[in-house]
Amino acid sequence: MVNLETVNTYEGAHDVHALILGRAITGIAAFF
Structure with a gap:
């Protein structure tokens, strides 16, 4: 849940x- 809150911000x-x-x-x- 904490990661989702962080993603909500643009930065x-x-x-x-x-x-x-x-x-x-x-x-x-x-792989290449």
């Missing part, structure tokens, strides 16, 4: 989105 959502994209990019790079 929080931006940070979480950046972390998710970072993991996705590194994950894809690891």
Whole structure:
């Protein structure tokens, strides 16, 4: 629930989105 509250803020959502994209990019790079 705390994470959802953080995502409600623009900066929080931006940070979480950046972390998710970072993991996705590194994950894809690891496979290729």
